[in-house]
Amino acid sequence: MGSDSDLNIMQAAAEMLQHFNIPFELTVVSAHRTPLRMVDYATGARARGLQVIIAGAGGAAHLPGMVAAITSLPVIGVPIKSSNSIDGWDSVLSILQMPNGVPVATVALNAAKNAGILAAQIIGSTDQTVAAAMDAYKAQLNNEVNEKVNRLKQDWNNGFDQ
The missing domain is CATH 1.20.5 (Single alpha-helices involved in coiled-coils or other helix-helix interfaces)
Structure with missing residues (x-):
């Protein structure tokens, strides 16, 4: 997630992954405030055993797209309605309108539960x-x-x- 203030939303994804007994990482990675940490996190994800990345972000919401740009793992974006948001549309469009070649699976505004379910479905395609x-x-x-x-x-x- 882009900020610890997103935890109240992103917790639902973690709960769904726990429900399906899928191990996961839960951390803060900001595309704007910690860009080098974001690069290290995304480029090392596969080596750490991750199969899917769920990235939640509000406002400009660049985290899911930037992560998708530097990993070949599937990325699921969770747009989050933040305190400085324009009814969440800024986050939705920032995640949804990715250029060809850099897809981000996008769930509804604040729908981290669906992101957890989608991640489980992706993993379940081979497990x-x-x-x-x-x-x-x-x-x-x-x-x-x-x-x-x-x-x-x-x-x-x-x-x-x-």
Whole structure:
């Protein structure tokens, strides 16, 4: 993440990675304040065993794109609505509008949970244990919705206005 103030958002990605038993690093790397640290972090990521990088940033939000420019690992960008943001659009567009050749998978504003899930799906494409956990997670989502459908049917049949 670009700043420790992003932790309250980025924590959701960490929680999803923990849910899928995927080891991860959680740190602050600023594209603007610590550019050399960013270069070292991104260029050494594969050697440290990382398979995907999730980069969250607000405002100008250059971190995901700059990291994607210097690593061949997939990068998932999480635009964060910061205190100096223009309703988060500055962050979204900074991450989304990357030039051809430097893709960044971009999730919705503040959607670090989805970034964690997407990272797990990417890793699960070659790791059967993670794939099985992802299948179970998707089945759980399906079951939760079906339970809500059944509750709604039951409530409707019993009459809402009783």
